[in-house]
Each structure stands twice: as C-alpha cells, then as structure tokens.
C-alpha cells in the first residue's frame with residue numbers, strides 16, 4: 099500500500115506535516131535530536147519517509163527504532179503528525195460515526211454530477227475538513243489516553259493485580275510536585291506516592307532525564323543510601339511502560355488485537371550485583387514499582403534452587419536481577435530466556451567497582467561476551483530499518499548501559515578519567531575486566547555516556563558521624579561489649595574482616611547474653627537470608643557480619659556500624675559505614691583501632707580527605723566490671739570450645755573405627771580412665787561455676803567502679819541494661835513485698851536518657867576530635883624511639899660482653 103498511489107488521507111497527512119515543519123518549533127527540535135532520522139518525517143524524509151509509510155510499511159519487522167521522545171508526544175510537547183488512521187478498520191469506523199453524512203455524500207459518486215472545477219475545490223475542502231477531523235480525533239484521544247493506558251496494559255499480562263484507574267488519576271498531588279520535572283509514568287508516580295517519597299534524590303534527579311528521556315548510558319556515583327537503585331530502576335520501568343503504551347496504541351490504530359502482535363515476554367533488562375542479598379534487595383525494590391505496571395522482576399542468585407529459578411524464568415520476566423555466578427551457570431546451560439538477548443534494552447552493573455576486583459567475577463566477563471553487539475549510533479542503523487515503526491522495532495532500540503557505585507570515584511585517578519570521558523584503547527578491549535572503563539566499554543557503553551558523579555571529596559555519606567576507639571587488639575572485645583551495653587539502642591552491624599574473628603566475637607557476645615545474628619559467605623543461603631530477616635525484624639538487633647554485608651544492604655534503622663577490624667580498602671570502609679545514615683537518616687560509625695592499625699587508619703582517612711576523627715567517648719569506670727565479665731565469658735568459651743572439639747574428635751574416631759569394624763580402645767589403663775573422668779568432671783564443675791558467676795554479674799546492671807547500691811548511676815541505659823533494670827526492679831519489688839517494706843533497698847535509676855552511640859558522640863562535642871595523622875605520627879615516633887632504645891640497649895649489652903671477654907682474656 100505504501101507503494102501505491104497516495105490516497106487523500108496520505109496527501110492530507112503530508113500537508114499537515116509540511117505545515118507543521120514550516121510553522122511549529124517542535125519539529126525543528128526533533129531535527130537536532132540524535133535519533134531524529136528515525137522519527138516520522140525526520141531526516142530527509144520525503145516520500146518513503148512519510149509518517150504514513152512508517153506506520154503501515156509492509157516490511158514492518160525490519161525498520162528503524164523509535165526515540166523515547168516519540169513515544170508520547172503529548173507528554174513531551176511534541177505534536178508529531180500521527181499515522182493516517184483511516185487505514186485501520188477501527189479508526190475508519192470511528193471516523194464514519196463522527197462525520198458520517200459528509201463523507202458518505204462524497205464517497206458515493208456525487209463527483210460524476212459536479213463540474214470538474216468544483217470537484218477540485220470540494221476535494222480541497224474535504225481535505226481540510228478531514229485534517230480538522232483528524233486533529234479533533236487526536237485531541238480527543240489525548241484526553242482519553244491516560245485512562246485508556248491502564249486498561250490497555252492489562253490486556254496481555256496475567257496473574258497480576260488490576261490497576262485502579264481512580265488511584266492513578268490522583269498522582270499529581272501537590273506534595274509530590276518535585277517529581278514533575280522527571281515526567282514519570284503515572285503508574286510509577288502512583289508507587290512513589292504510596293511509598294511517600296516526597297522528592298527525587300539528587301542522583302535520581304540527574305539520572306532519570308539523561309537515561310529515561312535522552313536515552314543515555316550512565317556512569318553514576320553518589321553516596322551510599324542515596325537512592326541509586328531507583329536512579330537506574332526508574333528509567334528502565336519508564337521506558338518499558340512507554341514502549342508498551344506505544345505498541346498498544348499502534349496496534350489499536352491498526353485495528354489489530356494487542357495479543358496478536360504484542361511480543362511475548364522477552365528479557366529487557368539484566369541487572370547484575372556482586373552479592374546475592376543485594377540482588378534480592380534490588381529485586382524487591384523494583385518489584386514495588388513493577389507490580390502496578392505489571393512488569394515482572396525475577397532474582398537469579400546462587401545458593402537457591404536452580405530448578406525454581408528456571409521455573410521463574412519460564413514466566414519470561416522482563417527484568418532479571420542476579421549475581422554473575424548463577425546467571426552464567428544458567429546462561430552457559432542454554433537457559434532460553436537468558437540467552438535470547440536480542441531485545442535486551444538495559445544492562446546494569448550495580449556496585450560496579452566490586453565487579454572488577456581481582457578474579458572475583460570471571461563469569462561476568464563471559465556474560466558480557468554473550469551480549470549482542472549493538473550499533474553505537476543511529477547512523478549505523480540501515481536505512482531499511484529506519485523506515486518502519488513496529489512493535490519489534492520499538493524494542494530494538496540501542497541497549498543502554500548503566501554502571502553505578504558509591505565508590506567509583508575512589509578508584510585511582512578515576513575522577514580525572516571521568517573528566518576526559520571514557521577513553522577507548524585497544525588494550526582495554528582485549529584484557530580482563532580490571533577497570534571501570536574496560537568493564538563499561540566491554541559492556542557496550544557509548545562514548546557519549548552521561549557521567550554523573552555526585553560524590554563529595556570525602557565520598558562518605560553526608561549524615562554519617564565517624565569516630566574511633568584506640569585500644570589494644572586484645573581489648574577490642576571489651577570495647578565492643580561496652581558499646582553494646584551502654585549504647586545498644588537501635589540496630590547495629592559489627593563488621594569483621596575474617597570469619598574467624600566473626601566466630602570469636604559472636605560466641606563471646608552470646609555467652610555474655612547478647613543475642614547476635616551472623617552473616618558470612620560460608621553460611622548456607624537460607625541461613626544468610628534468615629539472619630537478615632531476623633535482624634530487620636529486631637529493633638535493637640545486632641548483626642555480626644563480614645564484608646558480604648558491606649555493600650548495598652538497605653535496612654532502615656541501622657544506627658551504628660562498628661568496624662571491629664579495619665577493612666582492607668577505603669572503598670569497603672565507605673560501603674560498610676554506608677549501611678547507616680541512609681536516605682535522610684543519620685547514623686554513626688565506630689572503628690576499633692589497635693595500635694598496629696593506626697597508620698592504616700590514618701591512610702584511610704587521607705583517602706577521604708579527612709584530617710580529624712572524633713574519639714568515641716568512653717567512661718573508663720565501667721571497664722573493670724566489663725573486664726570481669728569478659729574474663730568469665732572467655733573462660734567459658736574456652737572450656738566449651740575444648741569440650742566440643744573433644745566430642746567432635748571422639749565421634750570422628752568412633753565413626754572411622756566403626757567403618758573399619760574396629761573396636762576403639764579408649765584408655766590404656768584403669769588409672770587413665772579414672773583420670774580422664776576426673777578431668778571431665780572438674781572441667782564441667784568449673785564450667786558450671788563460671789556460668790553461675792557470670793549469671794550473677796549479668797543479673798545486675800553494668801556498674802561503674804564508683805557504683806553505689808542506692809543509685810544505679812549510668813552513662814545511659816541500653817535495651818540490654820533496661821532489661822536488666824526491669825529484672826532487678828521485679829526482683830526487688832518481690833523482695834520488698836516479702837520483707838515488711840521498710841523502703842530500704844529501693845532502687846533508684848538515674849541517667850536514663852537516650853544514649854545511642856550517635857548521641858554519645860554528639861554529647862561529647864568537638865573536644866574529642868583528634869588529628870588522626872598527628873596521632874599516627876606520634877605513635878610512629880613512640881615506636882621508633884622504642885626500637886631505637888632497644889637497639890641501643892642491645893648495643894650496650896654487646897659492648898659490655900665484649901669488654902668482659904676481653905678482660906677475661908687479659909686475666910688469662
């Protein structure tokens with residue numbers, strides 16, 4: 099039909115287009131857009147490039163791509179001439195209903211009776227009328243569009259809740275006006291309202307226009323907890339919704355059934371995160387938004403049933419969030435949904451700098467190698483592909499690549515590199531993924547990517563207050579217990595670098611009656627998730643974790659992060675500390691620094707351009723009591739550990755002997771047997787005694803050295819202490835009831851103000867601020883002097899020895 103003689107409608111369409119290109123500023127705006135050539139009437143667009151042929155081209159499965167701007171002209175203020183609707187049966191019908199008689203009188207051979215000059219005039223008149231009618235229809239359609247959108251979208255998606263149009267209509271609540279500039283889809287706005295996000299965060303403000311409306315690739319860096327997930331998530335959802343809407347409208351205009359043409363679920367966005375927990379969290383976050391839009395988001399992570407994940411993929415979700423290992427396992431196994439990547443429109447690397455750490459994510463390279471090579475620019479799109487707009491082509495647009503992290507800018511000279519743009523070199527494409535540039539480039543990032551770096555020079559979250567406690571390595575446990583006992587309000591994460599340290603500290607704390615959850619990479623995935631769930635559900639919970647929990651985990655109410663051991667890099671320090679002070683909340687971090695770690699800590703501070711840190715205020719009068727408890731806990735721990743080691747060894751011996759059908763001779767003699775029994779008994783008694791002693795200590799609040807039994811003075815009351823107070827109060831009141839109630843022994847509790855660590859830091863004021871470099875230099879100086887003194891002592895000692903030897907020699 100496109101090749102045939104132009105109909106009136108086509109002529110009218112051309113006229114309209116010419117008229118607009120003369121008069122309207124909009125079409126000029128389109129001309130300079132990079133994708134303008136693909137727009138109806140864009141480029142040099144005469145003839146074949148007319149709007150009409152674009153919509154009804156016979157080769158509709160080839161064709162160019164649509165720009166985001168083109169998708170909803172009314173929203174973007176671009177009044178682009180639409181395809182001529184009378185070609186679609188449905189549109190034709192609707193027109194007939196509206197202007198029925200006028201059209202009929204023309205169409206039914208009146209021309210034969212009218213003079214040829216009149217005929218021409220009438221034809222022109224008719225064209226004008228038709229144009230007018232088209233415009234009316236367009237206006238009418240635009241008005242109804244919003245409501246229609248929702249109904250149309252429901253057509254091809256099963257199992258998902260219905261959309262409440264009424265709710266959607268209320269999205270432009272004045273409270274949320276700050277979002278208006280981002281021009282987000284009403285369904286997205288509905289969720290934003292539901293979640294109560296009053297305004298976009300700075301990274302969202304910067305990313306959404308670039309990624310969603312200008313189709314840019316993005317390298318994004320912003321502080322921890324600043325909403326980066328939605329900064330890349332919203333553009334994805336926006337584009338998927340716009341495309342769905344566009345294809346529905348298009349099919350409706352053609353009078354076709356949506357179900358007949360709308361493509362079955364294909365993978366549109368692949369989001370990769372370094373940890374399983376983060377992948378699950380990103381999935382949940384995006385699901386919140388996707389459920390109203392009826393877009394499916396599925397997590398694919400290790401440690402969980404592969405079969406179940408394969409079943410999830412059978413539903414053909416549009417968005418997959420996963421970790422490299424499991425994703426590659428399924429891809430290399432030929433999982434159909436994951437290998438059909440031709441329609442992939444978004445490739446996202448969250449926490450990208452973690453992905454390039456040595457040898458950690460080899461699978462990522464394989465995944466990236468699977469991605470189809472994309473055209474880097476519109477110009478490379480074959481002419482034939484530009485001339486036809488179809489549903490398949492709507493999705494065939496250039497894949498966008500997003501690379502995000504809070505600490506990209508920390509990597510060596512990256513800021514400088516960012517300023518220069520993404521350098522391309524032959525070397526970078528051939529080697530491993532050892533830099534963000536290589537990673538981005540291999541993933542198909544375009545040179546004109548938007549680089550959005552909102553991190554400040556310190557990289558750390560704005561509302562984070564940092565502090566440190568300097569102590570001996572062996573006293574770290576005591577200081578941790580101090581923090582938990584006196585300032586244990588709010589959720590707290592204690593980070594360890596090694597699993598051994600994690601096991602040690604969690605066991606000690608449990609013996610001391612503080613229940614903690616643990617999280618490390620050697621745990622079963624189910625246990626890992628359970629730990630996070632419990633921690634999330636407990637208002638004053640304590641999670642002892644390795645760096646597997648350092649990145650991305652978003653749990654509201656984490657008030658404190660303790661670095662029990664310093665991390666190996668500044669990046670990890672930033673991410674660990676970033677588990678608190680997220681979104682608009684504040685929080686504090688406390689680093690426990692042994693004397694060996696001071697210079698490491700000083701260089702860490704230098705990475706954040708920080709000269710001074712606050713020393714966490716300590717009330718030393720509590721320390722004797724803390725040490726007493728700790729000593730008991732350590733002894734209990736030691737005996738229990740030995741005990742369970744012995745048991746494990748014994749059962750190993752017995753198992754092996756049984757397997758070999760041997761009898762194990764446990765003791766050589768009766769005496770040995772008796773001694774072993776005595777030893778066990780003594781150890782068990784000792785354990786019981788220690789447990790009892792500790793129980794007694796724990797049954798009363800932690801007391802400062804100057805403790806008066808009449809006043810429970812305190813630097814504050816943590817939940818643990820509070821619980822202890824309550825127990826004592828109960829005990830005392832029972833005792834009081836039993837005695838005649840003479841008032842003696844009445845408990846008075848003072849100092850019950852809120853003293854969570856952040857508060858303690860603030861109360862301490864700036865006097866505790868110390869120049870970390872100076873402290874490190876001082877310590878270095880002391881150590882150098884110590885070494886020198888030692889060397890001098892040795893020298894003198896040697897000298898004296900030599901003299902004595904000499905004297906002895908002379909004497910002989």
Ligand SMILES: Nc1ncnc2c1ncn2[C@@H]1O[C@H](COP(=O)(O)OP(=O)(O)OP(=O)(O)O)[C@@H](O)[C@H]1O
Nearest residue numbers: 295297298299322323324325326327504650652681
């Ligand atoms: N516009 C907003 N207004 C209020 N809260 C928001 C907004 N956007 C996101 N949030 C919330 O802020 C929290 C942090 O978001 P998110 O996890 O995306 O941060 P992030 O920058 O990715 O952090 P990290 O670098 O630690 O991974 C989440 O709980 C999220 O729901």
